[in-house]
Amino acid sequence: MFTATGKVTTKVDVYAYGVILMEMITGRKVLDDSLPDDETHLVTIFRRNMLDKEKFRKFVDPTLELGAEAWKSLLEVADLARHCTAREQNQRPDMCHCVNRLSSLLDEWKPTEVDDDDECETSEMHLNQQLEKWRCDDFTISDSDTFSTFNM
Template identity: 35%
Template sequence: MYLEMKVVAIKKMDLPLVKEAEGEREFRVEVDILSRLDHPNLVSLMGYCADGKNRFLVYEYMPKGNLQDHLNGIGEPITEWPLRLKVALGSAKGLAYLHSGSAVGIPIIHRDLKSTNILLTANFEAKISDFGLAKLMPEGKEAYVTAKVLGTFGYFDPEYASTGKLTLQSDVYAFGVVLLELLTGRRAVDLSQRPNDQSLVLQVRNTLNDRKKLRKVIDPELSRNSYTLESVAMFANLASRCVRPDSTERPSMEECIRELQLILRTNSKGLSMALHKLGLN
């Protein structure tokens, strides 16, 4: 008999007495949704276990950890712009799959997209994880009204926070925040700043469509010879539209995919032209 040895990641979910029902709901939602999903940019659920008050989820192992660690100096720095674009595009494809309803017949809202929930393979392929707060969109509806606003501070769609109406565009807002993290290398929330400057969106919103100001917010860790200002400006413009306060003005995830593909091509073409001028290719 042949036994295959495989490294996996195990997520333990404790069920606290005060919020036991809530914890059990999150566990069941995650198992139910993940068991029906099949996409290269979503983490794969390999198994689960319920033992007394403990709940365990067994995932495929992601050797590069999460995106935030790589942007904040904990993991290996991602200094190449095309690699950051690759992560953005992979994440966009995963979200678009959820929103398409391909897996369960109706769209799924992730509701907690953030850089710590974007895991990376050895080749820096992005995979979205943590579906404990996900919601199935009611059939024929464009919004889901919730009694309690759930998610992570810094990634909250302001429209959802103020009205309780959860939409696919709520995920687009959070995705826009991740794009800003990829662009600037900063955290979505910086509690060391003054209250009005803690949110990354508020810090950079007025600079994203001004090319002169934009240079000041580009992550200094990025290798200068890996990006063109044209591609960075296009990326910043996309991010700015994703985080617009009015959800109807945000692009869909399918539109984000198309734009990111164009940005990748624009960057590659621009770098090739620069090398040609220098006589290096």
């Protein structure tokens, strides 16, 4: 970890990515001094709760409405987050591994609601199709338009 070695590495980025996944899954902050001492550090409590699936289910953000398939996918993401935050850098995956693990979930995800205000008809597309469309749309913006947007 950065604090132990003082070096910035890609494994530090992977650790941070794992922490972000944990925050999204639980709806909690990485450090929360308002909780009891043994629950203030998200990574520690997350890893401890993952050992017991029922305990972990109660630990997940209650605003997430998870059916059986979504729960299965969430467990896959939670396992990746746990792997990303391994104490030893050499036990952490690289980002390519993270992308590969998560990309397998993309084909399964499809929005359940159609937004009437959405001008695009992307709600019928899978997420990976939407990403490809957005990527293509980004290439239609000229460099000068992008430059002027960032220099306002």
